[in-house]
Amino acid sequence: MVHPILMIPGPTNLSDDVLKALCQPMIGHTSQEFYEEFKEAHLLTSKLFGSDPERTVLFSGSGTFGMEALFSSFAKPGDKVLSIVNGYFGDRFAEIGSIYGLNVKTLKFEPPEDVDFELLENELSSESYDFVTLTHIDTSTGIMNDIRGVGKVVKEHGAFFVVDMVSSLGCTEFNFETEPVDYAFSASQKCVGAPPGAVMVAFSKELLEKRGSVKGRSYYFDLKRWLPIMRDPSIYLSTPNIAVIRAFRVALNEVFEEGLQNKIRRHKELGEIAYDFVVKRGWKPLSKRPSPSVIAFDLGKPVANEVAKSLYKQGILVAKGLGALSSRVIRVGYMGSTTKELLYNTLKKIEDAFNEINH
Amino acid sequence: MVHPILMIPGPTNLSDDVLKALCQPMIGHTSQEFYEEFKEAHLLTSKLFGSDPERTVLFSGSGTFGMEALFSSFAKPGDKVLSIVNGYFGDRFAEIGSIYGLNVKTLKFEPPEDVDFELLENELSSESYDFVTLTHIDTSTGIMNDIRGVGKVVKEHGAFFVVDMVSSLGCTEFNFETEPVDYAFSASQKCVGAPPGAVMVAFSKELLEKRGSVKGRSYYFDLKRWLPIMRDPSIYLSTPNIAVIRAFRVALNEVFEEGLQNKIRRHKELGEIAYDFVVKRGWKPLSKRPSPSVIAFDLGKPVANEVAKSLYKQGILVAKGLGALSSRVIRVGYMGSTTKELLYNTLKKIEDAFNEINH
Missing domain, CATH: 3.90.1150.10 (Aspartate Aminotransferase, domain 1)
Structure with a gap:
């Protein structure tokens, strides 16, 4: 066909080299060759985020994993979450928050409207939130939200700012360490141009310091469990989807070659x-x-x-x-x-x- | 190299056809072509388990997901779990159970010993358990446990019997509907001969009837959320790792061709x-x-x-x-x-x- x-x-079209990486003969996930490729992919991921490798996690999964890993790793039952919604994925964030027993409120804007800063300011002044979530670019509407503007307001009110960068990381200007963002995540099959199956997360020093002692609510989604593996991929946690991670590494290299x-x-x-x-x-x-x-x-x-x-x-x-x-x-x-x-x-x-x- | x-x-060596399927140009996860391939892979998965397609779930992930999905979908906080351990993966089951707030006890046998039925009988008589878990073949020791024998004892004591078939499904005699098993799971990269990245779960009518109303503790790991997608893969839940699922379908076909x-x-x-x-x-x-x-x-x-x-x-x-x-x-x-x-x-x-x- x-x-x-x-x-x-x-997902996007794959380059010939990414396809080629995808269909190499299978190798062991406990082989030196895979460790080295994984480490390179991880370092390039933190370069893409502009984040510290020590607070950057690459693991097997989809964008949804980035949402679930946030609440599973860093949220306490009863935490207050404000989910800003102007497309499909803001609602998903709210739904996952509710599953984790958080108090979630949504602040909705009807497309093509993006965030109304007066309404946001009012909401954050009238209520104290632990997390505020935003979709950077929502694929259902194509709306690109103003991360820096929203983040500044959120940080002034003392909440952690969380950004879904699934459809923006790699095709927008962004630097995790200088933007007012505490948690950002993306997935392999979007701007990077790899097959679906890898998920990337960066989080702030502040989030890790204040919430690092939260007891993880999942085995797989607890990012604190993944941190040592980023330093040493020979520690076994769960079999990665080797073929996709290998292709992702090649796609990341192509990003930096361009x-x-x-x-x-x-x-x-x-x-x-x-x-x-x-x-x-x-x-x-x-x-x-x-x-x-x-x-x-x-x-x-x-x-x-x-x-x-x-x-x-x-x-x-x-x-x-x-x-x-x-x-x-x-x-x-x-x-x-x-x-x-x-x-x-x-x-x-x-x-x-x-x-x-x-x- | x-x-x-x-x-x-x-993981295992991949056949030429499985490799070829892995490196087809990328297609959309919302395309008719993918739906049809997914549906075929799902049906062949239930054929492999000998399970009812209505209670068989195929999704993206590793064997660990099968463990976490059990507790996330069907367990209530405080449930009593007996994890039979004679290798590495029994301990993992216990660990995940504890994360989910269950009362987990382990029953350990030192390799090369497999399950001592008298000890098991005593344990199940002295305490009432909700779930008993067993690794069919533990890759750390190569011990193959007697599913039917253990299952019979477990069912006599009214517990749900859970079997980790990661390293056995497809290379051992098994029929989910006739064996005394309530929940079994496996992964793509073992006996089926596909790349890592797909996980398969089958569960009993009894488990679904008695625990189907349990409120899922995760978005991704809640199997009840996946059931409608098995009937209609056009319902979007999370982007699947398309390349792996396609290769898995080809590998399943090779199993039934042999x-x-x-x-x-x-x-x-x-x-x-x-x-x-x-x-x-x-x-x-x-x-x-x-x-x-x-x-x-x-x-x-x-x-x-x-x-x-x-x-x-x-x-x-x-x-x-x-x-x-x-x-x-x-x-x-x-x-x-x-x-x-x-x-x-x-x-x-x-x-x-x-x-x-x-x-």
Whole structure:
């Protein structure tokens, strides 16, 4: 079968070298070769976050693991959590918090609105929170939230600030040690351009100092259990998905070969190209500003399914919307190695398909 | 670099077709193609367990997830757990139970001893347990426990019987629906011969009926949350590690192409070959009987490291021991597609290396 080009908000197309790494003959997870590859992947992960390797964890899993590991490792029953929601994944954070017995409140903003700082300020003044969570770029809407702005307000009110960077780490400007963030996580299949199956977490010295003694509520999700393994991967905790970790290492190397700043610039441009195209065409983005990894837009008519089908026939996979407007919304992802030409070509094909359907 | 042949207790060598499936271009986890492959892998998993697909879950993770998912999905705080231990993984079960706030007691047997039924009977008579856990084949010792015998005693005392089949499912005779077992789990990288990264769980009607209403203690590990996804993989819960699941499907098909009974017979023979060789050579197996997937044996001298190094130089990876006797113990795995010739060749090389070192 012919595989379509992926223009969805993750997973992304894999480079030849990443694919090659994925299908090496199997090696042991207790072999020197794997330890060395793992250590390199871990160091590159902390370079990507701009975080201290001593507070950076790489393990097998998906983005969801980053959410669950936060509460499992650092939260106490009854902690107060404010989950800022302007897309699908803010609600998930709230749900996981509730499962862990935390007092979760959501602060919702209706797309394309992003965070209203007055409302946030009011909420944080009227109630004392332990954690405030935010999705950096929500793949359901393409909204990119202002980490630095929100983080500053959150820190002024003494809460830990937690950021879901699943769809932003590697294609946005970020430096964990200088941003007002206490906990950030991402996953392998998004901006880095690896297969799904690895999850990365960075946390602040302050979070570790104040909450490091919290008794972990899970075996696998307790990040404190993973820290010694980052220093010495020969300590056995759980069999890693070797093939994915190996491919992830190669993808990380490709990020730094392109140059992180070059990559970020490329994604910024891609975001602007997509946003301009959509606005000029008269469609409505679900965000007020371009995002460097994904755009979601309302076609104005319930033809998203037909448009996506038409593109699939032409060898390109785009995503439909999530939630209420799903039948009218198309989502295009441009994570990983997407070029301007590929993005433009995709948008043009969407336009042609839309015109064809409305003929 | 040249990749050594894996003769360790997992992961195993991958067949060409499994490798090929692993390195297909990436596809979307929300694509029809993936749904169909996932559904097939799920059905073949239940065929492998001999379990009802409605109570069989396939998800991304390692064997450890099977342990954690049990307690997370079905245990209530304060539940009484008896963990039978005759190797490394029984202790892990106890540890995870304790993290979940359960009252865990361990019943230990020193290798090569397996379960003493009188002691078990006494323990279950003197105390009422909710769960009794057992490792079917422990890779640290190669001991294969008698599931049916232990299960019968456990069920007579009204406890749920839980079996870790990580290193046995697919190379031992087993039928979930007719054995006295309430919960069994395994992982992709062992007898099935796929890469690590997928975990499989089967549970009994009785466990689901009596404990189905337990409030899950985790988002990811709550099996009740996964059940609807087995029926309809288009429901999004967490991004699966697509490449591994695809390779797992191909490996499962290879199991049934060989014929499950043929595969079980082959592994039984491999176990006997290994056990005979070791005993005749004068080394001491850590188990009283052959096991169909792994043998651990005491060389009588602290030369395991040197022996393993010598084999590695010849392109074969074997494992050293775990725990107290580690410097004297070699472990050889023969899961997956291992042939008699390959196993015999490995054992012969171990003998030669041992003689060389003791010359």
